[in-house]
Amino acid sequence: MSILSIQQVSKSYRNVVAVDAVSFDVPRGALFGLLGPNGAGKTSLIRIITTITAADSGVIYFDGEKLNSSHPEKIGYMPEERGLYRKMKVGEHLIYLAQLKGMSSADAKKKLLAMMERFEITSWWSKKVEELSKGMQQKIQFISTILHEPKLIILDEPFSGLDPINTNVIKDEISALNQKGITVIFSTHRMEQVEQICEYLVLINKGKNVLQGKVNEIKDTFKEGIFRVSSDGAMNGNLNGLNILSQSANELMVKADTGHSPNDLLRDLLNRGITIRGFEEVKPSLNEIFIRTVKSLDDE
Amino acid sequence: MNKMWIVFRREYLVRVRKRTFIIATILVPLAIAALGVGSAMISMMGAKAEKRILVKDDSGILENVKHDKGSLQFAFASDSLEQLKETYAHDGYDLLLYIPPFPDLKARSHGVTYYAAEKPSITFLGRVEWAVGEAFREHKIDASQIDRALYDSFETDINLESTTIGVGGDSSSGKMASILGTLLGAIMGVLMYMVILIYGQMVMRSVMEEKISRIAEVMISSVKPFHLMLGKILGVGAVGLTQLAIWMVLIPVVMTVITLFIPGMDASAMSSASVQPGMEAMQQMEEQGFDINAVINEFFHLNWLVIIPSFVIFFLGGYFIYASLFAAIGSAVDEDLGEAQQFMLPVMLPVILAFIIAMSSIENPNSSIAVFGSIFPLTSPIVMPTRLPFDPPIWHILLSLLLLVLTMLFFVWLSARIYRVGILMYGKKVTFRELGRWLFYR
Numbered sequence: 001m002s003i004l005s006i007q008q009v010s011k012s013y014r015n016v017v018a019v020d021a022v023s024f025d026v027p028r029g030a031l032f033g034l035l036g037p038n039g040a041g042k043t044s045l046i047r048i049i050t051t052i053t054a055a056d057s058g059v060i061y062f063d064g065e066k067l068n069s070s071h072p073e074k075i076g077y078m079p080e081e082r083g084l085y086r087k088m089k090v091g092e093h094l095i096y097l098a099q100l101k102g103m104s105s106a107d108a109k110k111k112l113l114a115m116m117e118r119f120e121i122t123s124w125w126s127k128k129v130e131e132l133s134k135g136m137q138q139k140i141q142f143i144s145t146i147l148h149e150p151k152l153i154i155l156d157e158p159f160s161g162l163d164p165i166n167t168n169v170i171k172d173e174i175s176a177l178n179q180k181g182i183t184v185i186f187s188t189h190r191m192e193q194v195e196q197i198c199e200y201l202v203l204i205n206k207g208k209n210v211l212q213g214k215v216n217e218i219k220d221t222f223k224e225g226i227f228r229v230s231s232d233g234a235m236n237g238n239l240n241g242l243n244i245l246s247q248s249a250n251e252l253m254v255k256a257d258t259g260h261s262p263n264d265l266l267r268d269l270l271n272r273g274i275t276i277r278g279f280e281e282v283k284p285s286l287n288e289i290f291i292r293t294v295k296s297l298d299d300e
Numbered sequence: 301m302n303k304m305w306i307v308f309r310r311e312y313l314v315r316v317r318k319r320t321f322i323i324a325t326i327l328v329p330l331a332i333a334a335l336g337v338g339s340a341m342i343s344m345m346g347a348k349a350e351k352r353i354l355v356k357d358d359s360g361i362l363e364n365v366k367h368d369k370g371s372l373q374f375a376f377a378s379d380s381l382e383q384l385k386e387t388y389a390h391d392g393y394d395l396l397l398y399i400p401p402f403p404d405l406k407a408r409s410h411g412v413t414y415y416a417a418e419k420p421s422i423t424f425l426g427r428v429e430w431a432v433g434e435a436f437r438e439h440k441i442d443a444s445q446i447d448r449a450l451y452d453s454f455e456t457d458i459n460l461e462s463t464t465i466g467v468g469g470d471s472s473s474g475k476m477a478s479i480l481g482t483l484l485g486a487i488m489g490v491l492m493y494m495v496i497l498i499y500g501q502m503v504m505r506s507v508m509e510e511k512i513s514r515i516a517e518v519m520i521s522s523v524k525p526f527h528l529m530l531g532k533i534l535g536v537g538a539v540g541l542t543q544l545a546i547w548m549v550l551i552p553v554v555m556t557v558i559t560l561f562i563p564g565m566d567a568s569a570m571s572s573a574s575v576q577p578g579m580e581a582m583q584q585m586e587e588q589g590f591d592i593n594a595v596i597n598e599f600f601h602l603n604w605l606v607i608i609p610s611f612v613i614f615f616l617g618g619y620f621i622y623a624s625l626f627a628a629i630g631s632a633v634d635e636d637l638g639e640a641q642q643f644m645l646p647v648m649l650p651v652i653l654a655f656i657i658a659m660s661s662i663e664n665p666n667s668s669i670a671v672f673g674s675i676f677p678l679t680s681p682i683v684m685p686t687r688l689p690f691d692p693p694i695w696h697i698l699l700s701l702l703l704l705v706l707t708m709l710f711f712v713w714l715s716a717r718i719y720r721v722g723i724l725m726y727g728k729k730v731t732f733r734e735l736g737r738w739l740f741y742r
Contacts, residue, residue: 014737050521052724053741069524077521081726083514088314099306100522144518 001064003028003152003183004049009058011044018044020207021058026152026185026200031178033194033215034187035290036204042187043080045204046154050077063151073102076150080157080187082141084129091125094144101148108147115143119169135166142170146177153177154185159193171197191286201286205294219283222292225256227265230278238272253282304527304534311506311535316542325543329550333558351424354393356381359402359410361439362432372431389417395428402436405443410436480602481689482662488611488685489658491544492618496651496681499540500622503533504640507630507723516723525720530712533623540619607688610697617704618681622647624715631722632730639729654679658686665690675700677707714739 004026011019018041026032036042047053049060051072060067062074084093091112098108116122119139129137138161146153155174159167174197178184186198194201195215203211211218226245229252245253256265266279284292315321352373357363363376377384381398388396396415412432414425441451507529510516519528629643657673664670665687673683674692680700687696721738722730 013741047724052517052520072521075521077518079517079521081514081517081724083518085314085510085515086513096306096310097518097522100303100519141518 001028002026003063004185005061006045006049007059007061009045009048009055009060011041011048011053011056017207019048019055022204022207022209023058024202024209024212026183028183029178029181030183030200031174031198032183032185033198033201034185034204035189035191035194035201035286037189037294040189040204041207042189042204043156044207046077046079046156046185046187050075050154073148074151076101076145076148076153078141078145078153078155078158080160084137084140084144086130087128089126089128090132090140093129094140094147097144098147101150103148111147111149112143115147119143134161135163138162138166139169142173146173150182152183152185154187156187157189158186159188159190191290195286203290203293205297210293210297211289215286218289219286222284222289223281224284225258225260226282227254227256227262228252228278228280228282229254229269229274229276231275232277239274242268242272250277303523304531307523307528307531308535308538311532312538315502315536315539321539321543325546326550329547329554332551333554336555337558351394351427352392353395353397353428354384354388354391355397355399356384357397357399359399361402362399362435364439372427374431385415388415394418395420395424397428397432399432405440481665484602484607484689485658485665485686486662488688489655489662489682492615492682492685493651493655493658495540495544495615496618496622497648499536499619500626502539503536503623504626504630504644506532506536507627507719508633508635508640511631511723511726512635520720520723525723526716529624529627529716529719533620533627537616537619537623602689603691606694606697610688610701611685613701614681614684614704617677617701617708620708621678621681621704621711622651624712628715628718628722628735631719632725632735633722634726650678651682654682658683661686665692671696675703677703680704717741 002025006025007023009019009022010017020041022041022045034042034045044053048055049062049067051067051069062071065071088096091109094112095105095108098112099105103111113122116125121136121139124132124136124140129140132140142158145155153174158170158174162170174184174186186194188194198215201212201215201218202209231250231252239252243255243257245255247253254265254269256262262279262281266276269276269279350371350373352375355362355374355376356378357376362374375393379387384396394416398413398415400411400413402410414420414428441448510519523531625647626644629640629647632643633639654673657669657679660667661670661673661683670683670687671692673679674687675684675696677700681704684692684697684700717739718735721741722735728734
């Protein structure tokens with residue numbers, strides 16, 4: 001059973017359709033990418049999932065139940081527009097936010113102390129938020145998102161404004177959480193981040209989902225039978241009749257004929273007497289897939 | 301609901317623990333006391349400042365009848381006026397007065413000349429005029445051979461004793477009651493006005509702060525916007541009540557301590573100096589002989605069973621209406637305080653109007669404008685308290701309360717609709733029309 005099932009959800013503001021009959025499932029325990037350009041409707045959709053706004057039509061199931069007001073406590077949401085009360089002390093602040101997620105104050109304190117130790121930031125406990133650097137505040141923000149041990153974590157552009165070191169800290173934490181079986185939805189317009197991290201994705205454009213599934217499978221369906229062939233030194237042998245897309249000193253990009261398997265191509269290359277060092281199918285990047293998909297939809 | 305109390309708790313504690321809150325809470329009673337002491341001392345010093353006046357009295361009237369009059373000390377000289385003009389200042393006199401002969405007993409006016417090195421104040425001159433006039437009157441009475449006792453009996457002291465007929469036959473009577481009522485009404489009206497403005501705007505700033513620090517969305521992913529808003533309004537309101545309660549205890553204590561330590565200072569001197577609307581009433585009390593028993597008697601005679609609960613409900617109703625409106629404004633605007641001002645104006649107008657009506661209602665609690673103001677829900681929280689001590693008809697109170705509660709619910713609902721949308725809206729210039737649309741968002 002999927003943790004989140006979104007069925008025909010729509011939402012519009014005045015004349016603008018922000019979410020247009022979107023349907024997809026988020027498998028339990030998945031690292032799930034919610035992709036789309038700016039203004040595609042990602043945040044609108046997330047706000048519906050977190051019950052901040054209501055959908056105009058459609059149904060959402062959370063953990064098998066119809067989405068209701070008890071569910072936000074089981075969700076950890078880090079919005080793109082995020083911040084903290086600047087004058088509050090870190091420890092107090094995090095306990096406050098955890099209480100609002102339904103934790104008792106004592107429980108929150110215990111868990112928080114353990115977590116701050118893990119992040120090696122126990123000394124920040126009684127510092128005011130405004131005394132911390134931006135990166136430090138982001139860490140606090142992340143802790144506030146996961147402290148109440150949600151079943152589902154939704155991160156909206158989690159790495160914006162983070163330096164590479166802190167990005168890695170958060171990335172590691174995300175995969176650690178995922179290993180514990182927690183589902184993470186990762187919303188971004190940065191395709192390469194999803195490519196690295198996520199197993200599943202849904203692609204949203206102009207409020208509609210245009211593509212969804214496992215990242216690998218999507219890449220497979222978009223592959224065009226292009227192979228990178230590398231060799232020692234110059235390409236020797238007979239290249240006549242091959243569909244060569246590009247050629248450099250020791251590398252060749254070849255498109256296989258339709259109906260030919262990689263093995264067929266490799267055999268053909270060997271028969272031609274080419275010394276092969278490397279042979280690899282080139283899959284399109286998500287970025288390319290995205291651009292191609294959006295373009296083909298626009299052409300329709 | 302539970303989360304609303306968590307929000308309430310934070311909003312309350314954060315403010316109460318602030319250094320500025322502690323300072324203001326302690327400083328204001330001290331400042332009020334200092335103001336009271338200061339103005340009382342100034343008025344006492346002013347009263348005691350003696351003025352020495354040298355008189356060349358060619359009529360002989362002032363010299364014969366009376367000499368010193370309160371703080372005015374008269375001295376008489378027979379040297380020529382020209383000579384006196386040279387020397388009076390040097391001899392330590394503030395004023396040189398020349399009274400020419402007064403031949404005609406029936407004359408209604410008489411020119412008296414004065415010379416002063418420094419320009420004398422109007423009140424000082426007034427006092428001199430009055431003293432000389434008194435002397436002339438005495439002289440005329442004596443010279444006309446009127447029986448003094450008969451003359452004195454012409455003056456009659458009128459004491460207006462009103463008897464307002466209350467609902468249950470229970471009536472508060474006497475002038476003392478209206479003096480007390482005026483004082484009480486004025487204090488309650490001003491208090492209400494201040495609380496609505498100060499704490500209503502505190503709610504607004506707090507909402508704006510949430511928007512500016514970008515924590516709004518984090519918050520409402522855990523708390524319903526309505527609960528967040530209500531928790532905030534209640535929290536700030538409780539801060540206000542805490543402050544008022546502390547002041548109610550601290551101000552009398554500070555006043556009492558001061559009267560103990562400063563000789564010649566009593567509470568009535570201070571309060572008459574510090575409570576403006578009560579000044580006249582206090583003066584009247586003093587003239588009649590300050591009867592503390594009568595005041596206490598009247599104090600207990602007031603219909604407290606109606607006044608206290610109504611005051612509390614009007615207080616809460618007024619606070620909720622305006623605080624929720626201010627919360628809605630705070631949510632609708634960005635960092636820009638100027639933009640907030642545009643929306644604050646229509647909210648402030650009824651508050652200011654209410655204050656004006658309240659001030660006139662203190663003078664005339666049963667005028668039609670006062671009655672209207674005390675029933676119309678946007679002004680009633682400020683106007684009705686000024687009428688309460690004067691036993692308004694009970695149906696006025698009930699109608700006003702009913703309208704107030706309905707309006708309060710409506711405005712809290714209205715503000716919550718705006719707040720919910722506004723708190724997530726960034727970088728958009730909001731118009732009134734836009735606000736109207738938000739009401740119908742899902």
